Amino acid sequence: MAECELRSDCPINYVSEVIGDKWSLVILRDMLLEGKTRYGEFLASEEGIATNILASRLRMLEDWELITRVPDPDYPTKHRYAITERGLDLVPLFVEMILWTAKYRPIPDERLEDVRRARKDKDGLIRDIRSQFV
Amino acid sequence: MAECELRSDCPINYVSEVIGDKWSLVILRDMLLEGKTRYGEFLASEEGIATNILASRLRMLEDWELITRVPDPDYPTKHRYAITERGLDLVPLFVEMILWTAKYRPIPDERLEDVRRARKDKDGLIRDIRSQFV
DNA sequence: CTGTATCCTTAGGGATACTG
DNA sequence: CAGTATCCCTAAGGATACAG
Numbered sequence: 001m002a003e004c005e006l007r008s009d010c011p012i013n014y015v016s017e018v019i020g021d022k023w024s025l026v027i028l029r030d031m032l033l034e035g036k037t038r039y040g041e042f043l044a045s046e047e048g049i050a051t052n053i054l055a056s057r058l059r060m061l062e063d064w065e066l067i068t069r070v071p072d073p074d075y076p077t078k079h080r081y082a083i084t085e086r087g088l089d090l091v092p093l094f095v096e097m098i099l100w101t102a103k104y105r106p107i108p109d110e111r112l113e114d115v116r117r118a119r120k121d122k123d124g125l126i127r128d129i130r131s132q133f134v
Numbered sequence: 135m136a137e138c139e140l141r142s143d144c145p146i147n148y149v150s151e152v153i154g155d156k157w158s159l160v161i162l163r164d165m166l167l168e169g170k171t172r173y174g175e176f177l178a179s180e181e182g183i184a185t186n187i188l189a190s191r192l193r194m195l196e197d198w199e200l201i202t203r204v205p206d207p208d209y210p211t212k213h214r215y216a217i218t219e220r221g222l223d224l225v226p227l228f229v230e231m232i233l234w235t236a237k238y239r240p241i242p243d244e245r246l247e248d249v250r251r252a253r254k255d256k257d258g259l260i261r262d263i264r265s266q267f268v
Numbered sequence: 269c270t271g272t273a274t275c276c277t278t279a280g281g282g283a284t285a286c287t288g
Numbered sequence: 289c290a291g292t293a294t295c296c297c298t299a300a301g302g303a304t305a306c307a308g
Binding site for chain 2: 011
């Protein structure tokens with residue numbers, strides 16, 4: 001794993017170094033919340049990531065063992081990206097992010113149900129999201 | 135507030151745009167977890183932020199209304215930085231970050247008690263951290 | 269469709285000197 | 289002490305073309 005030259009041993013700093021950039025979070029969101037698994041799907045996200053950046057970030061996320069490349073069940077010559085256990089453990093973080101934003105900004109319709117659920121039954125929501133990947 | 139040209143309305147993307155960089159999280163950690171309030175204190179953190187970057191990030195965090203400049207209680211000509219309510223609402227996120235890291239890496243002694251507490255009584259820990267700033 | 273490669277511009281950021 | 293200002297370099301990243 002990419003464990004090279006961290007700025008410090010602080011756990012917050014660690015998170016910052018692993019997902020503290022302007023694209024990793026968006027890619028992970030696509031996987032965890034949108035169920036995306038393929039390069040083209042990530043590329044199509046409305047934030048508009050460039051192809052070279054996407055490739056670079058996918059490799060970084062793989063290095064950090066948050067995602068992994070798996071053979072494509074449909075096309076034997078191709079592959080897809082899958083979330084790892086380590087990546088799945090970020091779900092509570094994502095839920096808190098959604099709740100934080102929801103407190104201060106209007107939330108798009110696709111996420112409204114998540115917000116409602118998170119407020120009522122946070123652990124249940126986390127479990128449900130996780131369960132989609134087992 | 136800095137609400138300019140977001141890449142999308144997605145709540146995850148919003149968090150990414152607000153604190154998704156390599157320094158904001160570290161500065162907020164210094165305030166929330168270390169109780170730092172002054173420029174020189176942030177500058178002294180072991181991650182070694184440069185003076186120009188620190189000044190720039192403090193201004194950004196102010197723009198996002200996560201922190202605010204307040205008159206220094208000790209020296210009337212000077213000031214300090216204080217966390218806002220909006221910033222305080224990030225505490226649950228910080229707790230999840232610590233828990234996530236703790237699952238995969240050794241945690242420095244200063245944070246061990248936080249991890250223990252978070253596992254046992256997450257809401258209590260969040261309340262305790264918040265209560266230091268009222 | 270899944271990427272690489274290249275070009276080019278801007279932003280990030282380290283080092284250091286300087287100011288009120 | 290609390291920043292600004294400057295210099296300079298590297299990394300980030302957008303655009304686009306190309307390849308398997």
